[in-house]
Amino acid sequence: MDIQSRKRELFKEFAPRLETTSKVSKIYISFLVAIILVGIYAFYLQMSEGQIVTGMRDNVVWGIYEVNFILLVCISYSGAFISGILHFFHTPWKTAIARIVEIITVLSLLIGPIYILLCMGRLDRLHYLFMYPRIQSPITWDIIAIITDIVACFIYLYLTFIPDFAILRDHCEERKIPKWVKKLYKTLAIGYQDTKTQRDRLHKITRIMSTIVIVLAIVAYTVLAWIFSLTLQPGWNSTIFAPYFIVGGLFSGVAFIIVTMFLVRKFYKLEKYIRKMHFKVGGIILLILAMLYGYFTFTEYFSRWFSHKEIDTNLLDTLFTRYFWEFILANYVGILVPIGILFFKKFRTINWVTIASVIALVGIWINRYLIVIPTLETPYVPIQDTRVDYIFYAASWVEIALSFAGAAAFLLMFTLIGKIVPLVPMNYILDGRTPPKKVQKNINKEISE
Amino acid sequence: MKNKQTEEGGTDRRKFLKLGIMTSLTAIAGTSIVNNLAAQEEEGIAKPSGEVMRLLTPDGKIVEVDASNINNYPEAYITPEESRKGIPDRKFVMVIDLAKCKNARKCVEGCQKGHNLDYHQEFMQIKLIQDNPLAEPYWFPKNCMHCDEPPCVKVCPTGATYKREDNIVLVDNERCIGCKFCVTSCPYSARIFNWEHNAKFDDKSQPYSPETNVPGAIGTVTKCDFCPDLLRQGLLPHCAQSCPEGVIYFGDRNEDIVTNGAETVRFSELINKRAGYRHLEHLGTKPNVYYLPAVDKLYELEDGFDVNEEVKERYKNVPYVQELKKQGKI
Ligand code: SF4
Ligand code: SF4
Numbered sequence: 001m002d003i004q005s006r007k008r009e010l011f012k013e014f015a016p017r018l019e020t021t022s023k024v025s026k027i028y029i030s031f032l033v034a035i036i037l038v039g040i041y042a043f044y045l046q047m048s049e050g051q052i053v054t055g056m057r058d059n060v061v062w063g064i065y066e067v068n069f070i071l072l073v074c075i076s077y078s079g080a081f082i083s084g085i086l087h088f089f090h091t092p093w094k095t096a097i098a099r100i101v102e103i104i105t106v107l108s109l110l111i112g113p114i115y116i117l118l119c120m121g122r123l124d125r126l127h128y129l130f131m132y133p134r135i136q137s138p139i140t141w142d143i144i145a146i147i148t149d150i151v152a153c154f155i156y157l158y159l160t161f162i163p164d165f166a167i168l169r170d171h172c173e174e175r176k177i178p179k180w181v182k183k184l185y186k187t188l189a190i191g192y193q194d195t196k197t198q199r200d201r202l203h204k205i206t207r208i209m210s211t212i213v214i215v216l217a218i219v220a221y222t223v224l225a226w227i228f229s230l231t232l233q234p235g236w237n238s239t240i241f242a243p244y245f246i247v248g249g250l251f252s253g254v255a256f257i258i259v260t261m262f263l264v265r266k267f268y269k270l271e272k273y274i275r276k277m278h279f280k281v282g283g284i285i286l287l288i289l290a291m292l293y294g295y296f297t298f299t300e301y302f303s304r305w306f307s308h309k310e311i312d313t314n315l316l317d318t319l320f321t322r323y324f325w326e327f328i329l330a331n332y333v334g335i336l337v338p339i340g341i342l343f344f345k346k347f348r349t350i351n352w353v354t355i356a357s358v359i360a361l362v363g364i365w366i367n368r369y370l371i372v373i374p375t376l377e378t379p380y381v382p383i384q385d386t387r388v389d390y391i392f393y394a395a396s397w398v399e400i401a402l403s404f405a406g407a408a409a410f411l412l413m414f415t416l417i418g419k420i421v422p423l424v425p426m427n428y429i430l431d432g433r434t435p436p437k438k439v440q441k442n443i444n445k446e447i448s449e
Numbered sequence: 450m451k452n453k454q455t456e457e458g459g460t461d462r463r464k465f466l467k468l469g470i471m472t473s474l475t476a477i478a479g480t481s482i483v484n485n486l487a488a489q490e491e492e493g494i495a496k497p498s499g500e501v502m503r504l505l506t507p508d509g510k511i512v513e514v515d516a517s518n519i520n521n522y523p524e525a526y527i528t529p530e531e532s533r534k535g536i537p538d539r540k541f542v543m544v545i546d547l548a549k550c551k552n553a554r555k556c557v558e559g560c561q562k563g564h565n566l567d568y569h570q571e572f573m574q575i576k577l578i579q580d581n582p583l584a585e586p587y588w589f590p591k592n593c594m595h596c597d598e599p600p601c602v603k604v605c606p607t608g609a610t611y612k613r614e615d616n617i618v619l620v621d622n623e624r625c626i627g628c629k630f631c632v633t634s635c636p637y638s639a640r641i642f643n644w645e646h647n648a649k650f651d652d653k654s655q656p657y658s659p660e661t662n663v664p665g666a667i668g669t670v671t672k673c674d675f676c677p678d679l680l681r682q683g684l685l686p687h688c689a690q691s692c693p694e695g696v697i698y699f700g701d702r703n704e705d706i707v708t709n710g711a712e713t714v715r716f717s718e719l720i721n722k723r724a725g726y727r728h729l730e731h732l733g734t735k736p737n738v739y740y741l742p743a744v745d746k747l748y749e750l751e752d753g754f755d756v757n758e759e760v761k762e763r764y765k766n767v768p769y770v771q772e773l774k775k776q777g778k779i
Contacts, residue, residue, distance in 0.1 A: 050667050052645035061629040061642060121627020121642065121668025125607075128626050132607045139606035139630055231634045232600055232732050380636045380729055381591060384576055384763040387569070 003430065010429060011171040014422035017268065018168075018177055025415070032412040039405020042398040043118075051121060053398045059383055060376040060393035065115040067368045068403055071252060072112030073146070073224060074245065077217040078253025079105030080153055084214035087160075087206060095428040096273040100260055102157045103423075104253075107413050109150050111406050118402060138226050145220040152216050156209045158188075162202060163427035165189035181420060221246045228371070234311040235304070235375035244296045251289040252364040255338075255357035258282045260414075262354040264423055273424045276350055283353040287342035290360065294335040297367070301331070314378045322392075323374055326366050334363015527678070529621045532659040535613030540702035540737075541595070541675055542616065543686075544719060546709075547743035549694045550575075550588040552753030554760065559691025560592075563676065565649050565663045570641055572673035573688050577753075577764045586769045587743035588753055590696065592673035592688065593618060593639035594728065594736030601631035601640065610670070616702075616737045617677055619659045622669040631670060636732050640672045675699075685710055694747070754779040 021029075045053050056063045083101040086094035117123060133140055169185040192198055222242040229241035238244070258279065265274040304312040319327050338356040341347045347356075373393050377383070383391050395403075417423075552575050560566070560573045572592055579586035595618045602612050609625035612618050620631075620640075632640045643650075646667045655663055660677040676686035684690070689697040689709060700707030700716055707716045719725060725739040751773060754761055761779070764770045773779050 050643075050645040057644065058632070058641050059638065061632045119629065121629065121670075122625065125624075125626045128607045128609075128624060132609075132624065134606055134608045137604050137606040137630070139604065139628060143606070227630070231604070232636045232734075233633065376633065379638045380732075381576060381638045382578070383638075384574075384766075386759055386762045 006430060007167050007426070008171055010426045011167060014424075014426070015171075015175055015177075017422070018181075018419060019175055021419070029412065029415060032408040032415075035408035036405050036412065039402050039408070042401040042405070046118070046398055046402075047123070053396060055389065055394045055396040055399060056119075057387075057390045057393070059379060059390060060373055062119055062372055062376065063393055064369065064395045064399050064403060065118045066372050067365065068406060069112055069115035069119075070224065070245075070368045070372075071365055072108040072115065072406070074221065074249030075253045075256045076105050076107075076109035076112055076153070077149070077221050077224075078250045079108065079257070080149070080156075080213045081217040081250065082253065082257065083156075084210040084217070087210035088214070096270070096275070096424055097257065097261055097278055098160065098428060099421075099423055099425045100264055101257055102153075102160055103414060103417055104257060104260060106153050106157050107410050108256075109146075109153055110413075111410055113146055114406065115402075138223065138230050141223045142220075142227060145216070145223045149213075149216050149220050152209070152213055156206070156213050159202065159206045159209060160425065161421065162189060162192050163194060163199075163430075164421055164425055166192040166194055167426050168421065184420070218246065221249055232380075233375050234309075234315045234378065234380075235371065238300060240296060240300060244300060247289060247292045247296050248364060248367070251286070251293045252361060254282060254286050254289055255360040255364070258286065258353055258357040259361065262350065262357075264418075265350075268418065268423055270424055273429075279350045279353040280348045283342045283348040283356065286353070286357060286360065287339060290335055290339045290342070294339065297331050297335065311378070311380060315374060318374045318378055319370060323370060326370055330363050330366035330370055334360060334367060338363075526656055527658045527660045527681075529623055529657070529659050532619060532621070532677070533611055533613065535615035535617060536677065536681060537614075538703060539615040539680075541680065542700060542702045542707065542716060543592075543595075543675070543689075543738045544698040544700075544707050544716065544725060544741065545590055545738065546696050546698065546723075546741040547587050547589065548741060548745055549696045549747050550590060550743075551694060551748035552577075552588045552756060552760075553693055554756060555691040555693055556590055556688035556697060559687040560673070563679075563687035564661070564674075565652075565665070567647065567649075570671075572639075572641075572671075574638075577767050577770070579767060579769055585746075585750055586767060587746065587750070589740075590688075591637065591639070591728070592738065593635075593675075594637050594734065594738045595673075595675060597735035597737065598733060600634040600636065600734060604630045604634045606630070615677075617675045619674055619677075620662070620670050620672060621659045622662070622666045622671060623657060625666075625669040627668040627670065629670065636729055636734065637736075640670050642670055643667050751778050 042053075054063060054065075079101050083098060083105060086098050086101065117126070120126070129140070129143060135141075165185050166189040169182075169189045172182050172185055192202075222245070225241040225245035228236040229238050231237060261274055261278060261282070265271055301316070305316055308316075338360045341352055341356040347353075377392060385391055554575060556573050557571055557575065561568070561570065564572060566572070574591050576589040576591055577586050578589040595616055597612075597616070599610075599612055599618050602610050602618060605611075606628060607624055607626055609622070610618065610620045610631050627642070629642060632642060643665050644667075647665060650664045650666060652664055655661070657664055657666075658678070660674065660681075662671050662674050665671055676684075679686055679690075685699050685708070686697075689699045692709070695709035695711045698707040698709045698714070698719070700713075702716060705716050706713060707719065708714070719741070720739055723741045725741050727736045727739055729736075750769075754764075754773075765774075770779070
């Protein structure tokens with residue numbers, strides 16, 4: 001079988017998903033749209049009434065928007081990091097999951113920064129950031145890092161997509177795919193014909209981009225952590241915050257990828273490509289990261305507790321009383337349970353690894369919450385106020401609605417991308433690194449020819 | 450249109466500065482104020498309002514003049530651009546004498562009136578602080594410290610908050626994007642945010658100036674500004690003017706003089722002799738507000754609870770207050 005017919009075969013395999021939309025997925029999509037609409041209404045309220053509709057007040061001026069921002073942006077950075085590594089080292093098992101990782105990277109990088117914008121009191125003055133930039137401010141560094149990262153990730157994602165667009169362009173004619181999509185394939189394939197020179201060149205560029213993306217991710221993580229650690233606040237002003245954020249970010253990123261892998265495998269019927277092996281390897285990586293992350297978390301809190309400066313003690317007191325359960329969930333359950341599960345070989349199955357990942361994700365969200373909010377509730381000068389909402393933070397429905405809207409937007413975009421391109425990169429399958437078993441023979445034959 | 454206004458403001462300001470140098474805080478000679486006022490009265494600008502203000506003369510004398518004579522400088526409008534420079538050759542400092550404070554809250558009210566603030570918006574806050582379990586708590590008026598190493602200024606991404614040469618840290622609410630990074634960076638919780646629109650913001654009778662913080666704007670940050678508009682007129686800030694106990698001293702480090710309106714003292718001597726300190730010195734923010742420790746207090750702590758119920762409630766979590774309540778003293 002030559003490579004052309006192989007391409008056709010692959011296309012045939014993935015095409016039905018691109019052609020039709022099942023009833024269930026229509027309902028699912030309208031459900032997501034409904035959540036987003038509620039979010040848009042909440043956004044409208046916040047814009048017209050001001051941030052009084054959120055739970056944020058003086059003292060706790062950043063709420064769950066900031067938490068979502070950290071989580072999503074960290075997931076994105078780790079997506080970039082991981083996919084960069086997958087490419088750079090030609091990891092053999094990258095085939096099936098590379099595209100998923102890349103899509104996660106770009107989507108979370110698109111949605112994440114929206115949350116930081118929601119934190120801003122004057123969105124109408126966003127351009128002041130560029131009109132009157134002050135390079136001393138860590139926010140400016142963060143903006144530069146995020147924008148650079150968005151651009152780099154888009155280029156990177158696009159590069160990895162080109163060969164697939166070419167395949168789609170060449171084979172979509174006989175199918176009843178909407179005209180505009182066909183046109184889209186043609187434009188996006190930018191005349192890629194999969195000749196040897198083209199292929200080599202693309203490989204080279206992708207490889208260079210993958211290193212750039214890794215470096216950018218590290219820079220971006222660091223700058224994000226500095227937003228907190230460069231202030232004087234208890235619980236934030238920590239020298240290990242940058243590496244702590246990198247490890248925590250990778251941890252959440254890997255967990256997120258595993259959960260997505262699970263869902264994609266199930267709902268897109270890709271069992272053939274996303275296999276137990278992926279979850280096994282993912283589980284081991286998650287285990288290592290969980291231990292590292294647990295280690296960082298422990299050092300961070302232990303040194304604060306042991307030296308017990310008064311201001312740190314106030315913070316820890318709040319964590320151990322008011323936030324007792326959250327603290328247990330984030331830093332014991334969220335770390336030790338995944339370690340406990342993944343430590344045993346027999347638990348490294350698809351379901352168990354996914355369960356461990358879900359626990360890890362919930363844990364790390366709460367961990368971020370415990371980094372942002374209790375610190376703001378225990379300032380140097382004691383809060384002496386009678387207004388409860390000014391003393392303790394509680395997210396309002398507007399913030400919660402917008403958080404869910406972000407998740408819905410993520411799922412919706414993921415689904416739509418899955419409608420336009422196959423979620424498993426066809427060109428990698430053709431590259432023959434780990435083709436499904438039945439194809440392997442053919443490819444080997446092709447190579448020997 | 451807007452340009453024209455600014456231009457006019459510019460020329461007016463030159464006129465005003467001449468006045469300002471003559472009348473500004475410590476350089477004024479008693480006669481010069483009187484002369485100015487006399488000149489104004491001749492022109493028939495001022496009508497007595499009955500409100501009396503206290504001004505400081507270099508030899509430490511206080512003269513009382515009618516408020517309407519001083520406040521109505523139409524040329525006192527300082528544009529946001531001009532407000533970045535600061536008053537030449539001044540280094541403003543504040544000294545708060547904790548031994549004399551009895552939580553009368555007049556500074557809070559004076560400030561709120563002067564800055565058009567609502568009941569709960571306090572540039573000046575009165576905290577009840579207990580340094581250690583054995584010491585009795587004391588009232589602690591706290592505004593912005595106008596730090597020499599201000600963390601808030603360092604982190605502002607747009608330069609909406611800035612440090613001036615005369616020590617003052619201001620916020621320009623026309624430049625502020627409301628990111629609130631400065632709020633999280635300030636270790637003194639000095640900054641407040643305008644969470645919602647307020648009818649007062651619509652009152653445009655007075656053009657906006659960072660020197661007055663009026664009118665406010667939704668979604669921006671605001672805070673104590675050391676009242677540069679009053680300083681330019683040779684007046685004390687609202688808080689210092691309104692304190693009946695003379696707790697708040699204000700002055701110029703260059704001249705080494707501070708005054709609370711009733712007495713004028715050498716700043717360095719006061720700090721030196723009375724063990725003046727700065728709050729959270731160890732953070733390295735180098736505040737320009739100094740405190741004189743609460744030793745030999747003039748008033749009983751309980752006297753400070755002679756305020757409205759809401760304010761009383763604020764301190765209910767301080768263990769000492771709970772103790773006092775148990776004993777039925779408040
Ligand atoms: S007290 Fe706070 S707001 Fe004022 S100058 Fe210092 S850091 Fe800035
Ligand atoms: S809230 Fe305004 S003043 Fe504060 S850092 Fe942001 S832009 Fe600057």
